[in-house]
Structure formats: C-alpha cells, structure tokens
Amino acid sequence: MTHSVRITVNGEAYEGDVEPRALLVQFLREQLGLTGTHVGCVVGECGACSVLVDGVLVKSCLMLAVQANGREVTTIEGLRRGGRPHPVQEAFVNGFALQCGFCTPGFVMAAHALLARNPNPTEEEIRRDLSSNLCMCTGYVQIVEAVKSVGSDPGTGRHRGQTPERGDSTP
Amino acid sequence: MFPADFDYVVPRSVDEAVAMLVHYGDDAKVLAGGQSLIPMMKLRIASPRVLIDVNGIAELAGLRRDGDRLVLGALCRHADVAASPLVREHLPLMHDAAQLTADVQVRNRGTVAGSLAHADPAGDWPAALLALDTHVTVAGPDGTRTVPLAAFLVDAYTTQLGANELITQVAVGIPPGRTGGAYAKFERRAGDFAVASAGVQVTLDEAGRCAAVAISCGAVAPSPFRARAAEAMLAGQALSEDLLAQAEHAVRDEASPFADTRGSVEYKRHLAGVLVRRACVAALARARGERVDTLHL
Numbered sequence A: 001m002t003h004s005v006r007i008t009v010n011g012e013a014y015e016g017d018v019e020p021r022a023l024l025v026q027f028l029r030e031q032l033g034l035t036g037t038h039v040g041c042v043v044g045e046c047g048a049c050s051v052l053v054d055g056v057l058v059k060s061c062l063m064l065a066v067q068a069n070g071r072e073v074t075t076i077e078g079l080r081r082g083g084r085p086h087p088v089q090e091a092f093v094n095g096f097a098l099q100c101g102f103c104t105p106g107f108v109m110a111a112h113a114l115l116a117r118n119p120n121p122t123e124e125e126i127r128r129d130l131s132s133n134l135c136m137c138t139g140y141v142q143i144v145e146a147v148k149s150v151g152s153d154p155g156t157g158r159h160r161g162q163t164p165e166r167g168d169s170t171p
Numbered sequence B: 001m002f003p004a005d006f007d008y009v010v011p012r013s014v015d016e017a018v019a020m021l022v023h024y025g026d027d028a029k030v031l032a033g034g035q036s037l038i039p040m041m042k043l044r045i046a047s048p049r050v051l052i053d054v055n056g057i058a059e060l061a062g063l064r065r066d067g068d069r070l071v072l073g074a075l076c077r078h079a080d081v082a083a084s085p086l087v088r089e090h091l092p093l094m095h096d097a098a099q100l101t102a103d104v105q106v107r108n109r110g111t112v113a114g115s116l117a118h119a120d121p122a123g124d125w126p127a128a129l130l131a132l133d134t135h136v137t138v139a140g141p142d143g144t145r146t147v148p149l150a151a152f153l154v155d156a157y158t159t160q161l162g163a164n165e166l167i168t169q170v171a172v173g174i175p176p177g178r179t180g181g182a183y184a185k186f187e188r189r190a191g192d193f194a195v196a197s198a199g200v201q202v203t204l205d206e207a208g209r210c211a212a213v214a215i216s217c218g219a220v221a222p223s224p225f226r227a228r229a230a231e232a233m234l235a236g237q238a239l240s241e242d243l244l245a246q247a248e249h250a251v252r253d254e255a256s257p258f259a260d261t262r263g264s265v266e267y268k269r270h271l272a273g274v275l276v277r278r279a280c281v282a283a284l285a286r287a288r289g290e291r292v293d294t295l296h297l
Helices: A024-031 A089-092 A102-117 A125-134 A138-150 B014-027 B038-041 B078-083 B087-092 B092-102 B103-110 B111-119 B124-130 B227-236 B241-254 B265-287
Strands: A003-009 A012-018 A050-053 A057-058 A072-074 B007-011 B028-031 B049-053 B063-066 B070-071 B134-142 B143-148 B152-154 B166-173 B179-185 B194-204 B210-218
Touching: A012 A024, A024 A050, A057 A102, A057 A125, A072 B007, A089 A138, A102 A125, A102 A138, A102 B103, A125 A138, A125 B103, B014 B028, B014 B134, B014 B166, B014 B227, B028 B143, B063 B087, B063 B124, B070 B087, B070 B111, B078 B092, B078 B103, B078 B111, B087 B092, B092 B124, B092 B179, B092 B194, B111 B124, B111 B166, B124 B179, B124 B194, B124 B210, B179 B265, B194 B265, B210 B227, B210 B241, B210 B265, B241 B265
Parallel strands: A003 A072, B007 B049, B028 B049
Antiparallel strands: A003 A012, A050 A057, A050 A072, B063 B070, B070 B166, B134 B143, B134 B166, B179 B194, B194 B210
C-alpha cells in the first residue's frame, strides 16, 4: 500500500505516493531526479547519501521516504545560492578535495552541517566529525584542508573558501 | 538493497502504539531511530510485516531532569544526550558514551532506548548505562512497568521487552557529590562498534576513599556485565595504582569474549582490563572535580 507524502526539497514542495519501503534516497534520486545525492554502501556505512532533514544531517539510506512526510529536505543541489556554488563546494574545488568525486556530495553536506554548528572547527574536530563519511580514493588530507579553509575569516566575516567577487582586491 | 514489503502505521500516542502492538503482535516492529532496524531490514535479517513509527509521539521526545533522576524519553537521540549540559555536569559517563556512539548522522537519528531494545553485545548504551542506576519503563496492554536495566537485558540481542510492549522512557539516577564517571571504548575505526568498552562510576568519601563503585564491560561477553570481582576489590579502599592494576587483572578473568574479526579472546580480555583501568582513572579525576575530556581511543 502506498502512502501520500508532501516533502519540501530544496525549498520546493513535492507531493507524491511512496511505498513504505522506499528509502528517502530513492525518492530523491528516482522520483525527483535529484541524482546529486549518491548511493554508496546502502547500509549506512559510507555517508555518500547524506542530506539535511529539517536542518539535521542524516543518511538518506537509513530513513524511509515516508518518514520525511511534512519535512524539509536539503540536498547537494539545494546548497547553491544566487546561482553560485556554496562556499564549501568552492573550497572543495579550490583545494582539489576530490578525486573520483563519488563521495563528494556527502562530504560537502557533512562539512556544511559541521560548519553550521561550529564555524571554526579544529583539525581534530573536522577529522572526528567527518569520520562518518568514507572516501575510497582516500583523499582525506585535501578534504580536511578544504573544510579548514572555509572557517569564517575574522577580518572580513566572509567564508575564506568563497571565490572573490569580480573587482575584489582580496587575493 | 531494499527492505521486504511492509505496512507502515503512525500512532499518535503511547496507548495507540500499544494497541497496534497488541493487534499485530510478532509481525510488527517499532521504528524509532531506525539506525539498526533499517539496515537489518535491507539485509533481510529482519522482515517485519508492519512498522509502527513512534516518531510522532510527542510525549516520548527529549530528556529532562525529574528530581534526582535524568529521564530520557524513548525518542531521545544520541545527539540530544551529547548536547545536554545536564548530562555533561551530572553524568559525564553518558556524555562520553553519546560522543563515542557511531557517527554524526547516526547520532542525529538513533535513540538511546532503541539501542537498549536492540541489545547488541557491542552496543555502547547497554554497557554504559549498566554502570549507572538505570531503569527502563515499558508500556504494554496491562499498563506500565519499570525494571532495572540489568534485568531488562537478558542476553545478546535479547531483552525482557515483550512483543506487545514499547519502551517509554529510560531513567538514570543523578549521583551524589564527589562522584565521577567515564566510559572508554576501543574501536577499529572511528564510529565502529566496540572491540571492548568499559564504564566506571566512582563515589569518593570525605577521606578520598572509594565509597561506591560500579564497573561495566561491553563487547567482551555475550551481553554487557558488571565486573563484580573488580568492584569488590576497589570498594572501601584508597584507589592506589597497585589496586587499580589488580582490578585490571580481575576484569580480564571476568570477561568471556569470543574471537571474531575484531580480535582474539586474549586480545579482548587484555583490552577489557586496560579500558576499565583507564575509565577508573578518568572517573576518579572527575570525582575530584578535575576536567577530563572524553577518552578517544
């Protein structure tokens, strides 16, 4: 028996019918076509499917789609602001914090959630927090460095990972 | 990988949830955090015909102080415990365990009560809460009953919880002054289940001797256990290095681990002793008012 759900994803409300056994990640990828959220291990080990539900970081392979009824989901596609990548995404690009890129959406979501809670984490805090996500290319050093670079700059209040505006003299 | 097909029902109250459990019996499972249940369903280790999702029952949420007890609702998540100043101040052992359980995402969803109901021999909460004055309250068709955690945990993956019962809360006694606790865990990689773990809660008397002590061990027996021989060695004594070394040896003998991919019997016995000793040292320091960060091992 299917259930009717209304789920807000990246600010847009979606209504549809889901089987109870459909996972949130399947709903996002297969019903909405939001394939930025990746499926790695499917048993909650790898973190590639991490999304925010009502602002809380979860693994979307460990939550049923029907459980997201009435909730707000943010996926990697929803991080863009004003047509430009999120500072965490820019930091990953600028810091070469990806190799094959499969784990990247999950890492970006996890790093975004960490920085929202703790804007200037220490390296140890970054390493402990992101231990939830696996990178099979083992590019962890660049990932940690990229997250470190996003901490807010006390001088400008801007994210250090953000690309300078056109005409901005900041290096 | 998908779970087998099931029906999904959403009770709005504990009474409604119990009525559903009575109706469906063994065919139903309660869904709270789902961080163990959903993987088990995908792996087809569990194939309940009905999931009763209790996440909408407001009365089961959160944690609060009720007199001399800390009361965790059945929906209290690991992250709620980790973030609680009340827990950090009065029950640092629980603060440790909350931080060492799984990873951020799982801590945001998984519940303490669910961990007790699942009763994984290597789970953190059964072992950690066994060192504290912990009682589990369950609701069933005949009303509610409250049982000490030691009685609630029967064996590996086995508890006293009946098929028609639901955990409603977990209550932990807030200890007197001059008490300190710590939970130490050894894992192969961050966020894994324990290879071995230990919880220690110590209360000192005015002279600084051990007035009361509780020691629990996880992952080194079919079910977590209290290390009674080691406790008896420490009770009433000044806790010297020598005495802690003797307790460490006693714990090794009390452990009854089995060999698996996480280690041999000898290795796990050794670890159990080491972790009890480290948790003792941290618990003692905290009982004296010193600040000790969670032991990341």
